[in-house]
Amino acid sequence: MKHSILASTLMLTLATPALADDITVGFAIAKSGWMEAYDSPAATAAKIRIDEINAGGGLLGQKVKWVEVDTKTDRAQSAKAGLQVLDEGADMMVVSCDYDFGAPAALAAESAGKNSFFLCAEDVKAGIQGVGPNSFSGSVLAAVQGATMAEWSQAAREAKTGYVLLDTTIEYNKGICTGFDWMFPKAGGEIIGRDTFKNNDASIASQISRIKALPQEPDVIMLCSYIPGAAAAVRQLRAAGITSLILNGSAVDGSYWLDAVPDLSGFVLPVQGSIYGDDPRAEVESFNQAYEATTGARPASQYAYPGYILIDLWAKAVERAGSVEGAAVTAELEKMQGEATAFGPRSFSDMLHHQNSAKMQIIEIADAKPGVVGDWTISEPVPLDVLLK
Template sequence: MRRRELLCGLLGAGALLLVGCPQSQGDAKVIKIGVAGPFTGSAAAFGEMIRKAAELKIEEINAAGGIGGKKVEALFEDDRGDTTEAANVSRKLASDASVCLVIGHFNSTCSNAAKEEYNRKGVLQFSPGSTNVKVCAGSPWTFRNLYRDDFQGQLLARYSKDVLGAKKIAVFYDNDDYGKGLMEACKAEADKIGLEVLDPISYVRERTQDFKPLVEKVKGQAPDVIVICGLYNEAALIAKAARGDLGMQAPILGGDGVMNDKFIENAGKAAEGCYVFTPFLFDVVKDDPKAQAFYESFKKKFGKDPDTWAALTYDAVGMALQAVAEVGVDRKKIRDWMASRTTPDKAYRGVTGPTYFDAEGDCYSKGLHVAVVKDGKFAAAEKQVKLN
C-alpha cells in the first residue's frame, strides 16, 4: 500500500490513469459517477427510465448543495443491451479515474459481461435491474437492489399453479442470461410442486420476429398458462400471436422483463388481462410519502409517470451517493460502505423500501408484486404472491 501511495505522489498528473489513486477524484470540482444502460436498442424503454431517474436524483442532490459542496455529474454510457458494448463501456468507465462508481448495468447479460473489468479495476457496479443469479456471485464489486431470478422463477411456477389454477404451462424464454436463468428456475420449481411444463421454447431477442409458428407448437397441447421469460417487445409479439392470431384464452404471465408500458402499447388489446411480475408497483405504495413525492417530482419534470425501473434507479443513485457523502470518492471505501449494509438498521431506506445486502451483494430485503393490465394500464392484481 505504501508503494502505491508513493507511486501516486511521484507520477503527479500521470496518476489520473491509476485507479488506486484517489487524489484525481478527491481534488476534482465535481463528483462523477457512471450510469450504464440500454439507452438505445431493443431495451431502450428501460434505458429511458434509468436516465431520467438518475438525472432527477442528481438534480435534487445538487439543488440541496451537492456533496461536500461539490456538484454531482453523471456520465451516461449506452451499452445497447449488448454484451460486447457492455464490456466496452465497463473498460471506458473503469479506466476513467474521475469516475468513482457505476450505476448499472440493467440487463443481466450486460452486468455479467461488464463485471470482470469492474472487478479488475476495483469499481462499484450497482445494478437496478439485473436479476440473474450469477450477477453478484464471485464479484465483490457488484451489488443489486432487487431480488434474484431463483426467487422470481419459483414464484412464476407457484402463481401459475396456486393462483391461476394451472396444471400445465408453456414457457417461452429469451435465450440469454436473464431469460434462460428465469426459465430454469421456474421449471425447477414446477417440477417440485407437480406442475407440468411443456418443452420450453427459446427465441433470440431482436432476431425472432414471427412468433406465430412458435406459439402454434404449444396451442395443440392446451397449456393452462403461458409464461414469458423475456423482455417487453417479444412478450408483446407472443401475446398478439396467442390471443390475436390463434385465439388462445390461456392467461399470460410475464417475468419482470415484461414490466414496461411498451408491452401494453405494442400488444394492444392482447395485453389486457396479462399478469406481470415486478419488484415495485406504485399502485401498492400509493400512500407512502417517499414514493408519492418521487412520483410527483418525476412526473412534473418529465411529463410522464415513472415506472418500476425508474424507482429502483432513483434509489440506487441515492444509496451510492450516500456512500460518497459518508466516505468520499475513494472507490474501495465506497465498495466497503456498501458491503457493510448487511442489516435492516443499516439499510438505505428509499422509494422501493429498505436496501441491504448479503455477503455476495445480493438484496433479499425487497418483495415481489404482481401487476395485471387493466383498461390499458398496469394495476395491482387482486391476488398477490405468497412468499411462504
C-alpha cells in the same frame, strides 16, 4: 517583515486542508442503440436522486456531480466508456442494464478498485459472480420474478397446473423460468409441459398446438419473454382460444405494447413499483411525479426505479464508510439487511450483490388496463445454487 509574512502564510497553508473535489459518478451507459430504452430512464432516475442528495447538503459534505459516456449499445465501446469515465474522475461507475453490455465497463471499474452498479441487470453474473467483489445491481433478480409468479398464482388464483414457455433469446428470460421451475412445484403445483421459442419467431403455432393437445388447459402459462416477442406470443395464444392465466416477468411492464393485443385480460406480472398511480406507497407516486417534472412524462415502465434505488443505497454506504473507496463502500453495502428504500427493503451480502427476495407489486391487465391487484414476497429467498443454474 516580508519573510515573516511569507512564513506565516506557508504555515497557514500547511495547516488548512485543501478543499476536496466533488464526488463524481460516472455513467458508462447506452445513449444510443436499443439499450438506450432501458438505460436512459434508469439513469434519469439516478440523477434525480443525485439532485436530491445535493439539495440536502451533498455526500460527505461534498457535492455529487456526474459524467457520462455513450456505450452505443456496443460491448467494445462499453469498455472504452468505462475507461473514459474513470479518466474523468469517476469515484463510482453506473453501467448498462444488461449484463452483457454493462460488464465490460464494470470490469474497468473493478480493475480500478471502484464500485460499479448495473442500472437494472437481473442476471446474477452482474455482480460478484461475473464482475467481481465491488460490483452490484440496482434491480431484482429475474428468478425472483418467476418465483413470485409461481407462488402468487397458487395462493391468489389457486393455480394447480402450469406450462412453461421459454423464449431462449437472452439470459434474463431463462432466469424468470428458472425461478418459476424452482418455486411452482415447491409450492404444490405441477408443471405439465414446457416448450421454447425465439423472440423474433414469426409464429408459435407448433407450440400452441402442443398446448392445445394437452388433456386439459393449464391453469397458468409462464411466458418467459420480452417485447416484441412476448406481445406476439400473447396475441397468438389468445387468438387460438387459450384462456389460461398468462404470467411473465417485469420486462413487459408498461402499457405501450397493449395495442398489439386488443382487449387483453388475464395477464399478470410482478414489478418493483407501479407506474400507474395506484401504488399503495406514497413514496413511489412521489417519485413518479418527480420523474414527470424532470422529463415531461411519467416513467414508461418500472425499469426507471432501480436507478433511483442504486444511488440511494450507494450514498448511504458512502456516508457510513466515510469514504468513496470501493472496498470500504462494499463492506457497508454488504451489511445492509432490509435497508429501507422508497421501493421496499433491500439487502446485500458477501455472497450476493442482488436481491434474491423482494416485495413485488402484482400488476394484472384486465380489459386492456393494467393495475395493482396486490403484492407478494416469496416465502424464502431463491438459493444461490438455483441462481447459478
